[in-house]
Amino acid sequence: MKAATKANIEIAGAWCAVVYIVLLMAIWGGIGGYLPPHSPSMPVADVARFYREHTQSIRLGNLGVMFAALALIPFASAVSNSIRRIEGETGTLTIISIFGGVGTMVLTFYPGAWWLTAAYRPERDATVIQLLSDAAWLQFIGGVSMYLALPGAFGIAILCDDREKPAHPRWVGYASLWLMVLVIPDQLLFFFHDGPFAWNGLFGFWLPLVGLAGWFLLSAYFLRREALARQHVPAKSGPVPLPE
Numbered sequence: 558m559k560a561a562t563k564a565n566i567e568i569a570g571a572w573c574a575v576v577y578i579v580l581l582m583a584i585w586g587g588i589g590g591y592l593p594p595h596s597p598s599m600p601v602a603d604v605a606r607f608y609r610e611h612t613q614s615i616r617l618g619n620l621g622v623m624f625a626a627l628a629l630i631p632f633a634s635a636v637s638n639s640i641r642r643i644e645g646e647t648g649t650l651t652i653i654s655i656f657g658g659v660g661t662m663v664l665t666f667y668p669g670a671w672w673l674t675a676a677y678r679p680e681r682d683a684t685v686i687q688l689l690s691d692a693a694w695l696q697f698i699g700g701v702s703m704y705l706a707l708p709g710a711f712g713i714a715i716l717c718d719d720r721e722k723p724a725h726p727r728w729v730g731y732a733s734l735w736l737m738v739l740v741i742p743d744q745l746l747f748f749f750h751d752g753p754f755a756w757n758g759l760f761g762f763w764l765p766l767v768g769l770a771g772w773f774l775l776s777a778y779f780l781r782r783e784a785l786a787r788q789h790v791p792a793k794s795g796p797v798p799l800p801e
Contacts, residue, residue: 560787560788561788563787564784564785564787564788565784565788567635567638567780567781567783567784567787568780568781568784568785569631570631570632570634570635570780571632571635571776571777571778571780571781571784572777572781573628573629573630573631573632573635574628574632574773574774574776574777574780575773575774575777576625576628577625577628577629577632577773578770578773578774580621580622580624580625580628581621581622581625581665582770583621584617584618584620584621584622584624584625585618585619585621585622585625585669586618587618588614588617588618588621589614589615589617589618589619589621589622589672590607590611590614590615590618591618593757594694594756594757594762595607595757596750596751596755596757597691597694597749597750597751597755597756597757598750598751598755601683601684601687602683604683604686604687604690605679605681605683605686605687608675608676608679608686608690609679609680612676612679615672615673615675615676616673616676618672619669619670619672619673619676620669620673621669622665622666622668622669622672623666623669623670625665626662626663626665626666626669629658629661629662629665630658630662632658632773632777633654633655633657633658633659633661633662633707634658635780635784636654636658636707636710636711636776636780637651637654637655637658639711639714639724639725639780639783640654640710640711640714642724643714643715643717643718643720643723643724644714650710650713650714650717651710653706653709653710654706654707654710654711654714656706657703657704657705657706657707657709657710658707660700660703660704660706661703661704661706661707663703664696664697664700664703664704665697667696668692668693668694668696668697669693671689671690671692671693671696672689672690672693674689675689675690675693694756695746695747695756698743698746698756698761698762698765699743699744699746699747699756701740701743701744701765701769702744704740704769705736705737705740708733708734708736708737708772708776709733709734709737711730711733711776712729712730712731712732712733712734712736712737713730713734714730715727715729715730715733716730716731716734724779724783725779725783726779729775729776729779732772732775733772733776736768736769736771736772739764739765739768740764740765740768740769742754742760742761742764743760743761743762743764743765745760745761746758746761746762749761
């Protein structure tokens with residue numbers, strides 16, 4: 558495959574980070590009605606009423622979540638490829654990033670499936686609808702520890718890039734690692750039904766949202782820049798050696 562073709566595929570993968578954010582914010586958050594998030598302490602009758610009165614928009618919004626999970630795959634692949642070039646092989650950081658991408662994809666897809674299940678039979682008992690909604694929120698927001706494997710591997714790889722011309726500025730690596738510190742308090746959401754650490758609070762939702770969205774957009778920019786620089790690099794000729 559020509560270097561320009563490979564670069565164009567990676568550029569498309571980088572742009573998928575923007576697609577991911579737009580699908581979540583506009584389709585899930587806007588059309589689905591999940592932004593701002595409702596409170597975990599919302600009465601069970603009000604939770605059921607939300608799903609019964611907005612069934613179709615909830616269904617459409619969470620289809621957006623499922624397609625966001627799809628968009629994440631090429632973006633995570635672009636991140637992993639960048640890390641692989643830094644390591645010079647498919648090393649530990651590359652493998653961590655691959656698993657991190659898979660985990661983030663799964664924890665994006667399945668909460669959407671839970672919300673869709675809650676809206677599939679809105680005539681269900683209110684407590685069942687609340688249970689499905691809780692499961693979705695706690696996976697989607699509380700699963701942030703799995704999300705951190707991807708930016709964590711990317712940040713460490715950037716800081717370990719000792720080539721004469723590093724692929725990315727070192728400050729991007731530090732920003733990726735600071736993101737991890739920023740969102741760790743999110744894990745306290747399992748202990749609170751209201752306040753700043755609940756799933757709709759400052760530390761439970763809004764700071765992780767801003768941090769993760771910022772990292773996706775920042776990474777997309779530098780992955781695209783790296784791919785553009787590689788467009789005119791001659792492709793290696795000859796057969797690919799088989800592993801021993």
